[in-house]
Structure formats: structure tokens, C-alpha cells
Amino acid sequence: MRILVxxxxxxxxxxxxxxxxxxxxxxLSRLGNNVTLITTRPSKPxxxxxxxxxxxxxxxxxxVKSLDGLYPAGTKIPIExxxxxxxxxxxxxxxxxxxxxxDVIISHYTHDHIxxxxxxIVLHLHGYPEKRxxxxxxxxxxxxxxxxxxxxxxxxWRSLFPEFEYKINKVIRNGxxxxxxxxxxxxxxxxxxxxxxxIKIKGLDYLIRAIGGSNLKLVIVGEGPEKKNLYSLSxxxxxxxxxxxYVKFKDLPTVYSRSKIGVFPSYSREGVxxxxxxxxxxxxxxxxxxxxxxxxxxxxxxxxxxxxRSSSSILEGIKDVLSDYARFGRSAREVIRDxxxxxxxxxxxxxxxxxxML
Numbered sequence: 001m002r003i004l005v006x007x008x009x010x011x012x013x014x015x016x017x018x019x020x021x022x023x024x025x026x027x028l029s030r031l032g033n034n035v036t037l038i039t040t041r042p043s044k045p046x047x048x049x050x051x052x053x054x055x056x057x058x059x060x061x062x063x064v065k066s067l068d069g070l071y072p073a074g075t076k077i078p079i080e081x082x083x084x085x086x087x088x089x090x091x092x093x094x095x096x097x098x099x100x101x102x103d104v105i106i107s108h109y110t111h112d113h114i115x116x117x118x119x120x121i122v123l124h125l126h127g128y129p130e131k132r133x134x135x136x137x138x139x140x141x142x143x144x145x146x147x148x149x150x151x152x153x154x155x156x157w158r159s160l161f162p163e164f165e166y167k168i169n170k171v172i173r174n175g176x177x178x179x180x181x182x183x184x185x186x187x188x189x190x191x192x193x194x195x196x197x198x199i200k201i202k203g204l205d206y207l208i209r210a211i212g213g214s215n216l217k218l219v220i221v222g223e224g225p226e227k228k229n230l231y232s233l234s235x236x237x238x239x240x241x242x243x244x245x246y247v248k249f250k251d252l253p254t255v256y257s258r259s260k261i262g263v264f265p266s267y268s269r270e271g272v273x274x275x276x277x278x279x280x281x282x283x284x285x286x287x288x289x290x291x292x293x294x295x296x297x298x299x300x301x302x303x304x305x306x307x308x309r310s311s312s313s314i315l316e317g318i319k320d321v322l323s324d325y326a327r328f329g330r331s332a333r334e335v336i337r338d339x340x341x342x343x344x345x346x347x348x349x350x351x352x353x354x355x356x357m358l
Contacts, residue, residue, distance in 0.1 A: 001353065002034045004102035006112045008089045009082065011042040011049060011061070012068035014246075015197055016274040017126045020149075020174050021108050022048040026055035027175070027346040034058075036100055038093050040066035040085060047249050060096060064089045083135070086111045104353045110139025120144055120356045125168070126271040127292070128156035140164045145356045147172050149271040150293025172352060173297075174272055175345025176281045178337050183283035183329075184257035190219045190242070191322060193259035193284070195252070195275035198224025203265035203289065203308065205233055210311040210318065212237030218263075221247050221255060256282035260325040263318060264288040267308035272297055281336040285328025287317040300339055302332030 005025055010018045029035040029052075037052060041061040049059055067077065067085055090113065097105070097118070107113040108124045114135065123143035129136060140146065140161055147170040148154035158165045192211070196202055204220065208230060211218055219242045220230070227243065234241040247255050256262070262279035263286075270292030277297065280286055286303030288294040295305045304320050307313035321328050 001350065001357075002101065002103045003028060003036070003106060003353065004097065004100055004104070005035065005037045005106040005108075006090065006093070006116075007037060007108055008040045008062075008064070008066070008086045008112065010037065010046070011039040012044075012046055012066045013077070014046060014048065016271070017108050018046075019048065019274050020126065021106075021124075022051055023175065023177060023342055024346055024349060025052055025057045027177070027342045028349065029055045029057045031346060031350065033350070036060060036102070038062055038089070038096065040064050040089055042066040042068050044068070051249065060093075062089045062092045062096075064092050083111045087115055090115050104356045106353070107139070107143065110136040112139075113142055114139050116142065122147070122353055122356050125149065125153050125157055127269050128153055128271075129160070130269060132160045137161055137164075140167065143167070145352065146170065147352060149174050150296050152293045152296060153271045170352065172348050173340055173345060174274065174277060175342035176277045176336055176340050177342045178281050178333075181253055181256075181278045181281035181336075183333065184254045186254055186257050188258060188260055189217075190259040191216045192218040192261060192263050192318065193221065193256060193279065194218070194263055194265075195221040195247075195256070195279065196264070196273065198222055198226040198230060200226060201266055201268045201270070202226075203267045204230050206267075206309055206311045207263055207265045207314055208234050208237060208239045208241060210315040211241075212239040214239075216240065216318065218242070219244055219255075219259060221245070252278060253282050256284055259284060261285045261287060261303075261318070261321045261328065263314070264294060265306075265308070265314055266294065267291050270294065277336060277340055280332035281340075283329040283333045285321040285325050285332055287314065287321055289314075297335070297340070300335040302335040303328055 036058040121143045122145045125148040217240045262284040264276045272293040289308035291308045304317045306317035
């Protein structure tokens with residue numbers, strides 16, 4: 001199958017909507033598919049592009065330059081800038097797409113195919129908007145097939161766009177490479193770890209308030225516009241927090257394994273947090289909130305679900321999982337292997353993509 005993925009931000013921006021497609025493209029290529037990615041031209045390619053090339057995914061840079069020079073990792077990128085970048089890349093790639101003659105075109109954001117006239121577009125829904133956005137409705141309409149990463153994401157989109165309920169009905173969970181993300185024998189340096197973008201909806205201020213003045217040691221991995229505020233808050237509350245910044249992909253299993261449990265206190269518009277699944281695959285028990293698709297992952301075990309935007313609830317969850325973190329960690333690893341493996345995920349994706357070819 002000739003699979004074409006359109007993802008303008010994957011060349012420079014690292015979030016769940018970029019990491020998950022990378023994992024999927026690499027595995028789909030290993031399964032024997034002809035996979036091509038079209039993305040914007042960065043000043044310096046992200047390490048995830050190197051992962052794709054190693055997996056023999058063909059990467060095509062459009063003539064549209066990425067936003068990496070204007071918006072580095074620690075800056076909040078306006079959605080309008082992303083949308084403009086996406087449209088320009090699509091327009092620039094029309095002839096390239098015709099030459100590739102893909103069986104299916106894969107989009108991971110409603111704007112990433114919004115100006116294309118192609119009958120075989122498959123849209124992945126990773127999260128959901130706060131309110132109805134008409135331009136998003138155009139993206140839904142232009143997609144032949146739509147899948148969501150969790151039931152929560154599916155239901156939110158259906159409530160916002162009831163006219164597309166008939167089309168928004170498939171859920172395929174994200175997958176993790178369990179042979180790479182696995183427990184590493186190393187000393188436990190931290191009690192808690194968070195990995196992700198440092199933005200408000202990740203709920204890190206509630207986590208820092210939860211551990212302020214305690215002996216609990218937290219490591220935060222990632223960059224984002226909230227970093228300065230979080231650093232100030234941790235100092236003010238005398239919370240024991242290390243900010244590691246960005247960590248290379250190859251080092252993530254070791255970094256996860258240096259902590260006892262993972263805490264992911266997001267409170268809005270999440271699908272399933274990719275770093276939470278990575279942490280579980282590395283044998284960490286989890287504390288997460290009752291928002292988005294996270295609670296769906298933990299229904300199989302591996303951690304506890306707490307109330308969002310509640311530092312007291314987060315602290316109780318931390319104490320619960322820490323009290324027997326080894327047992328929770330073993331359970332978490334089993335959950336990923338049984339329900340979130342990348343191989344099973346991509347076999348399901350292959351079948352779903354073929355529906356768009358009919």
C-alpha cells in the first residue's frame with residue numbers, strides 16, 4: 001500500500017501529534033508498506049525524522065519553510081500560524097502528491113488536508129477543540145474515513161459536530177514500541193517524573209503544589225512557555241523539582257527508569273498522552289486525571305485516576321502508587337504489551353486505511 005502522510009509540524013515540533021505519527025510511519029514501513037512523509041523544510045531536522053529515514057520512510061521537504069526559526073521549543077505557537085503553514089504546504093505539494101499517486105493520504109489534524117481534493121483521505125483525531133470551529137468541520141467533511149485515539153476524543157468531536165456522527169465512529173488506540181520503551185536497570189533517582197510540553201493544560205502547577213514542602217523528588221522533562229512560571233512556583237513552594245529540558249529520544253527509556261512513577265495531571269482536551277504510555281511501557285506505575293483518554297488507558301490497570309485540577313487528589317494518588325510502585329509498574333508494562341503495542345496498532349491501521357481505498 002502506498003501511504004502518504006501530510007504533517008507540516010513533524011519536521012521541527014515535538015508533541016503527541018508528531019511523535020505518534022512517527023512511530024506509526026516507522027512500523028507501517030516495516031510491515032512492508034511504501035510510506036512517504038511530506039513536511040515543511042526545517043533549519044535543522046528533528047531527531048524523529050532520523051528515526052523515519054532509518055525505517056526507510058521517504059521524507060519529502062516541501063518548499064515551505066517551517067516555523068522553527070520563528071517559534072523555538074519554548075514559545076507558544078499561535079494556532080493561526082500553524083494553520084497558515086499547513087495550507088501553504090498543501091498548496092505547494094499538489095503536484096508532488098499527484099506524482100506519488102498514494103492509495104491513501106493520512107492527516108493528523110483537520111487543517112492538514114483542508115484544501116486538498118482527494119477521495120482517499122484518512123483523518124486521525126488525537127485531541128479535541130474547546131468549542132466548535134467551522135474550519136475543522138471542513139476538514140471532517142473532506143476526510144473519507146476518520147478515527148479517534150480514544151472514546152473520549154470520539155465523543156467530544158461527535159458532540160461538537162453532530163452532522164458527522166456517522167463518520168466519527170472508529171477508535172484505534174495509539175501504539176508504543178515495547179522493545180524500545182522497556183525497563184532499564186538503573187538507580188531510582190526520582191520519585192516522580194513528567195515528560196511533555198510545558199503548557200497550562202498539562203496541569204503541572206497542580207502537581208508542584210501537591211508536592212510543595214514534601215520530600216518527594218520530581219523531574220520534569222520537556223520545554224514550553226510555562227517553564228519559567230513553573231520554575232518560580234517550585235521555588236516559592238519549596239518543591240524538590242529538577243527541570244531537565246529536552247531529552248533525546250534514545251535516552252528516554254533510561255530517564256523514565258530513573259523514576260519510581262509517572263505523573264500526568266492534564267486537565268483538558270487530551271486524547272491519550274503519549275509520554276504516559278511510554279512511561280508505562282518502561283515499567284512505571286501512573287497517576288493521571290479523569291480527563292481525556294487517559295482514564296481509558298488505566299481501566300486495564302497500571303495506575304490510579306485522580307480528580308483533575310486538585311492538588312490534594314493528585315497527592316493522594318501519588319501516595320497510593322508509591323506505596324507499591326514495583327507492583328504498579330509491572331502491571332503498567334503488561335497493559336501496554338497487551339493493549340497498546342505498536343505492531344497490533346499498525347495492523348489495525350492497515351486494515352482501516354484499506355477501507356479508504358474502496
